[in-house]
Amino acid sequence: MQVVHSLDQLRSVRAGLAGPHGLVPTMGYLHDGHLSLVRRAKAECASVGVSIFVNPAQFGPTEDLGSYPVDLQRDLDLLRHEQVDLVWTPDREEMYSPGFQTWVEVENLSKHLEGKSRPGHFRGVTTIVTKLFHAFQPDRAYFGQKDAQQVVVIRRMVKDLNFPLEVVVCPTIRGPEGLAMSSRNSYLNPRERAAAAVLYRTLTAAELAFRSGQTDAESLRLRMREVLMSERRARPEYVSVADPDTLEELEGPVERGLLSLAVLVGKTRLIDNLLIGK
Numbered sequence: 001m002q003v004v005h006s007l008d009q010l011r012s013v014r015a016g017l018a019g020p021h022g023l024v025p026t027m028g029y030l031h032d033g034h035l036s037l038v039r040r041a042k043a044e045c046a047s048v049g050v051s052i053f054v055n056p057a058q059f060g061p062t063e064d065l066g067s068y069p070v071d072l073q074r075d076l077d078l079l080r081h082e083q084v085d086l087v088w089t090p091d092r093e094e095m096y097s098p099g100f101q102t103w104v105e106v107e108n109l110s111k112h113l114e115g116k117s118r119p120g121h122f123r124g125v126t127t128i129v130t131k132l133f134h135a136f137q138p139d140r141a142y143f144g145q146k147d148a149q150q151v152v153v154i155r156r157m158v159k160d161l162n163f164p165l166e167v168v169v170c171p172t173i174r175g176p177e178g179l180a181m182s183s184r185n186s187y188l189n190p191r192e193r194a195a196a197a198v199l200y201r202t203l204t205a206a207e208l209a210f211r212s213g214q215t216d217a218e219s220l221r222l223r224m225r226e227v228l229m230s231e232r233r234a235r236p237e238y239v240s241v242a243d244p245d246t247l248e249e250l251e252g253p254v255e256r257g258l259l260s261l262a263v264l265v266g267k268t269r270l271i272d273n274l275l276i277g278k
Contacts, residue, residue: 001080003087010088010135017047017085022168023138025129028052029069030078033173033181037142038082040170049086049136050079053095057124069186088135095131104130106153106160112247113240114149114271117262125150126157138165146172146180148258148273152247172272174200180272187268195233196265202227202239203274206259210276217241217250217257224261237262237269244275 004010014021022041026034041048052075059065072089079087103123109115110122133141143151155167173181178200179193188196205227206220214220224239241250244258256277263270 001076001084001087003076003089005089005091005094007090007094007135010086013086014049014136017049019047020045020139021136022048023132023136023141024048024050025132025141025143026050026052026075027054027068027183028075029071029183029186030075031173031181031183031185033144033146035078035082036173037144037170038079038084040168041140041142042082042084044168045140047085049088049138050084051088051090051132051136053088053090053128055095055124055128056092057096057127058121059124060118060120063118064184064187067187069183095128103127104157104161106156109149109153109156109247112149112242112249113238113260114262117237122150122153126153129154130157130161133163133165140166140168142168142170144172145169145275146182146272148244148260148275149247152245178204180270182270184268184270188265192233192266192268195231196263196268196270198228198231198234199261199263199270199272202261203259203272206241207274207276210254210257215253215255217252217254220254220257220259224259228261228263233265235264237264 002013004013022045024037024041054068056065104126105123106126115122151169158167177197179196202224206224209223220241221239228234228236239261242258250257258275260273
């Protein structure tokens with residue numbers, strides 16, 4: 001496994017790797033969710049690259065950039081065990097040079113859900129992912145369904161900007177209590193972690209209601225709110241039943257939808273989602 005820090009080093013090493021090449025973009029502090037993406041990439045590609053960069057542009061001014069968990073040596077040990085070919089660990093100046101002022105933005109899709117709660121977040125995501133795509137020149141890029149809106153936004157960006165690559169979406173990896181794997185789970189104390197299981201209970205309750213014939217969008221949102229209210233440590237920020245492609249809120253009967261929610265448990269903000277319907 002080759003670990004590089006500069007863009008020039010990356011391009012030099014990447015030029016010697018066999019194709020197809022798979023890329024797994026990360027912000028580090030890796031968990032089984034990240035590693036599932038790496039394993040999928042290993043199974044489908046001749047070589048695999050991973051980026052580790054905590055992207056400041058996708059954090060708001062009151063968010064947790066300063067406390068975001070970092071353990072680079074642990075991450076590298078995990079990736080070495082998975083036999084990754086190339087890891088890029090750029091510093092902030094490498095990614096955002098002095099005077100940086102060029103941004104990539106997917107306009108409409110970035111306004112909903114997380115975009116409404118976190119203005120500017122997706123501008124930061126799409127800009128850094130664009131830079132990673134240019135740097136690695138991957139044939140396939142791997143993302144988790146856990147960040148459902150990010151997947152929709154990046155797919156739109158890839159289509160609109162004619163990137164010659166495939167976006168591969170992999171299933172959400174969950175703990176035994178149903179909690180979706182996330183680097184931010186490390187912020188939770190044991191009581192909060194137990195309380196955080198309410199996110200998955202909420203989604204599965206709405207999914208069960210849908211399968212039982214309760215297909216009205218507002219009724220499904222109401223069911224989600226009811227389950228969240230059963231956990232006093234959970235403070236909902238939003239619940240949503242949206243079109244999986246446009247991310248606009250659905251009204252009336254639902255044939256196909258994205259159930260999603262953002263919830264504060266203690267001081268930790270958690271998101272999760274499920275797809276329902278055809």
